[in-house]
Amino acid sequence: MMAEKQSKQGAGTASKVRTPASGGAGDGQLAALLALLRVEQEVRDAASERDLVLLMVNETRKLTRARQIFVAMPGPAGGLQIEGVSSIPVVDRNAPLIAFFESFAKTTAKRPDASGIIRLTIPETGDSAGDAYPFREAVWVPLQHGTSEMRGALILVREDAWLEQDVVIARRLAQTYAHALRALGARERHRLRDFFKSYRFHTVAISGIFALLLFVRVPISVLAPVEISPRDPFVVAAPMDGVIEDIFVEPNHSVKKGDLLVKLADTALRNRYEVAQREVEVAEARLKQSNQIAFTDPRGMREIGIARAELALKLAERDFARDLYEKTQIRAERDGLAMYNDKHELIGRPVAVGERILEVADASSIEARIELAVSDAIALAPGASVRLFLDSDPLRPWDAKVRRADYKAQLGDNGIAAFRVFADIEPGSGKPSPRMGVRGTAQISGDEAPLGLYLFRRPITTLRQWIGF
Numbered sequence: 001m002m003a004e005k006q007s008k009q010g011a012g013t014a015s016k017v018r019t020p021a022s023g024g025a026g027d028g029q030l031a032a033l034l035a036l037l038r039v040e041q042e043v044r045d046a047a048s049e050r051d052l053v054l055l056m057v058n059e060t061r062k063l064t065r066a067r068q069i070f071v072a073m074p075g076p077a078g079g080l081q082i083e084g085v086s087s088i089p090v091v092d093r094n095a096p097l098i099a100f101f102e103s104f105a106k107t108t109a110k111r112p113d114a115s116g117i118i119r120l121t122i123p124e125t126g127d128s129a130g131d132a133y134p135f136r137e138a139v140w141v142p143l144q145h146g147t148s149e150m151r152g153a154l155i156l157v158r159e160d161a162w163l164e165q166d167v168v169i170a171r172r173l174a175q176t177y178a179h180a181l182r183a184l185g186a187r188e189r190h191r192l193r194d195f196f197k198s199y200r201f202h203t204v205a206i207s208g209i210f211a212l213l214l215f216v217r218v219p220i221s222v223l224a225p226v227e228i229s230p231r232d233p234f235v236v237a238a239p240m241d242g243v244i245e246d247i248f249v250e251p252n253h254s255v256k257k258g259d260l261l262v263k264l265a266d267t268a269l270r271n272r273y274e275v276a277q278r279e280v281e282v283a284e285a286r287l288k289q290s291n292q293i294a295f296t297d298p299r300g301m302r303e304i305g306i307a308r309a310e311l312a313l314k315l316a317e318r319d320f321a322r323d324l325y326e327k328t329q330i331r332a333e334r335d336g337l338a339m340y341n342d343k344h345e346l347i348g349r350p351v352a353v354g355e356r357i358l359e360v361a362d363a364s365s366i367e368a369r370i371e372l373a374v375s376d377a378i379a380l381a382p383g384a385s386v387r388l389f390l391d392s393d394p395l396r397p398w399d400a401k402v403r404r405a406d407y408k409a410q411l412g413d414n415g416i417a418a419f420r421v422f423a424d425i426e427p428g429s430g431k432p433s434p435r436m437g438v439r440g441t442a443q444i445s446g447d448e449a450p451l452g453l454y455l456f457r458r459p460i461t462t463l464r465q466w467i468g469f
Contacts, residue, residue: 035063039173043180052180053084056154060173061086064166066156067135072105073143073152080105080152096129104130105155108140115150117141117171119162135159141170145178152181214452219385219445222376224421226388226442228434229369230361234334236261238351239327247346247358249338252437255360259332262357266328273325276318283311336360339436366433368400370421370442371412375458377419378446380405386423390440398434399426402444 039059046052057069068086075081082091082098082105091098104122108114118140124131135157143152154174156162242264249255287307340346340358351357368388386400400423409417421444425434453460 036169036172039063040176043176046180046184049181049184052177052184056173056177057084057086057088060154060156060170063173064156064170065158066166066170067158069157070101070105070155071152072102072109072155080109083152096127097133100125100127100130100133101155105153109153114140114153115142115144117167119167122157133157137161139167139170141167141174143174143178143181145175145182148178148182151178214450214455216451217448218451220378220447220449220453220457221443221445222372222378224370224372224376224418224442224444226368226370226390226440228366228390228425228436228438230337230339230359230436231365231367233339233359233361234332234336235356236330236332236358236360238264238353238355238357239330240264240324240353241351242328243350244346244348244357245328247343250343251338251340253338254363255332255336255338257332257334260329261332261338261360262330264328264330264351266325269321269325269328273318273321276314276321280311280314280318283307283314287311330357332360334360334362336362337436361436363436364433366425366436367403368398368423368425368442370423370444371414371416371418372405372421372444373416373418374409377409378444380421380444380446385445387443387445388423388425388434388440389443390434390438392434392438392440394440396431398431400424400442401426 039055042055042059043052046055053071053073056071060066061069066086069084070082070086071084072080073083080102081093082102085091085098093099093102108118108120111118120138120140122130122133122136122138137160138155138157139162141154141156142150143154144150154170154177156170244262245265246263248260248263255261287304287310290303290307293303337360338358339361346357368386370386380402382402382404384402386402388398388400390398403422403424405421406419409419412418423442427433
C-alpha cells in the first residue's frame with residue numbers, strides 16, 4: 001500500500017512537472033503567432049512603400065532569426081538595387097557592402113529558379129567587402145503573391161544553416177509584402193488620378209504650360225512711328241546767298257520740268273548785269289574806234305590789241321553777272337510734287353548757298369521712314385518684315401521690307417534719339433498707294449527669340465545694365 005501510494009504520488013508529481021513544460025511551449029507558439037499577426041496588420045496599415053520596406057528589414061529579422069536582411073527591388077535602370085537594410089535607416093549606394101549585395105542580387109535574379117526560394121552560401125568573389133562579410137548562409141525569398149509578377153526579393157543572411165520553419169515564415173511574410181506592394185501601387189495610382197482632378201493639378205498644369213510657352217521661339221517685334229516719305233526726291237537748294245522773294249508753286253502741287261519754283265531777290269544782281277552789259281557796249285565801241293584809227297594812224301594798230309582784251313574782259317564779267325542773275329530764278333529739273341510746309345514761312349527768309357528750300361518728289365516713288373527709338377532697337381537685316389498701320393486707314397495695314405537702317409542714332413522731331421529705318425512698301429492688291437506725309441505706326445519684326453525674352457526684354461535689359469552682367 002505504501003508502495004502504491006508512493007507510486008501514485010510520484011506519478012502525480014511527474015504529471016505536475018510535465019504540465020508547465022507543455023504549457024510553456026504553447027505560450028511560445030502563441031506569442032510567435034501573435035507576432036506574425038501583428039506584423040501582417042502593420043503591413044496592411046503601411047502608408048507608403050518606404051514604410052513597408054522598413055517593416056520588411058526589421059520585423060522579418062525578428063520572426064525568422066536572421067542576422068541581417070536586404071531588400072532588393074527594381075530600380076530606375078531596370079535592374080535590382082538594394083532599397084533597405086536592417087538596422088540601417090538610409091541606404092548608401094556608394095558603400096562597398098551595398099554594391100556587393102546589389103551585384104549578388106542581380107546575379108541571383110538571372111537564375112532560372114529565381115522565382116522560388118533559394119538557399120545558398122555566399123561565394124567568395126575576391127571583393128574585399130563581400131569576402132570579409134561574416135554571415136555566409138543566405139536564403140533568397142522572392143516578393144511574389146500568387147501569379148503576379150515578382151516585385152523584388154528578400155535576402156536573409158546568418159551564420160548558421162537555415163531551418164525549414166524559418167524559411168516557411170519568410171515565404172509567408174514575402175507573400176504578404178508582395179500583396180501590400182501591389183495594393184500600395186494601386187493606391188498611388190488612385191492618388192495620382194485624384195491629383196489630376198484636383199485644383200492643384202490644374203494650377204500646376206497651367207503653370208507648366210505657361211513655362212513651356214516661354215521657350216517657344218517667336219519673331220521679336222517692336223512698334224515705332226512711321227511716316228510715308230518720297231524716295232530719292234529732288235532737293236531744291238539755294239544756289240547762292242540771298243533772300244527768298246517769292247514761291248510760284250503751292251505745297252503738294254504738281255510741277256513740270258522747267259516750271260519756275262522759287263525767285264530770290266535780284267535787284268543787285270539785275271543791276272549788276274545791266275551795268276556789265278553797258279560796259280560791254282563801251283568796250284565794243286572802243287574796239288570799233290581803234291579799228292578806224294588804224295587805217296590812218298599807226299598808233300591805232302597798238303590800240304586794237306588793248307581794246308580787244310578789254311572787250312573780252314567785259315564780256316566775261318557780263319556773262320558772270322548774267323549767270324548770277326539767272327540763278328535767282330530756280331526751276332524744276334523734273335516732274336513731281338512740290339514738298340514743303342508753308343509758303344509764307346519761306347518768303348522773305350534769308351538763305352545761304354546750298355540751304356534746302358523745298359523738294360520735288362515723284363508721287364509714285366515712296367518709302368516708309370521709321371523712327372526706331374534707341375530703347376526699342378533690335379537687330380535688323382535688309383529684307384526684315386514690316387507692317388504699316390497708317391492713321392488714315394488703320395484697318396488695312398501695308399506690308400513692307402526693310403531696305404536700310406542708320407548705323408547711328410539721331411535726335412528726331414520729338415527730341416528722342418532714334419535710328420532711322422527705311423522700308424520699301426510692297427504694292428497692295430487694289431489699294432491706292434498711301435499719300436506722302438501720312439503718319440502711323442510700324443511693326444518691325446526681327447530675328448526669332450524665346451517668348452520669355454520677347455515679353456521681358458526691357459526688364460532683362462534694365463537688370464543687365466544695373467548689375468553689369
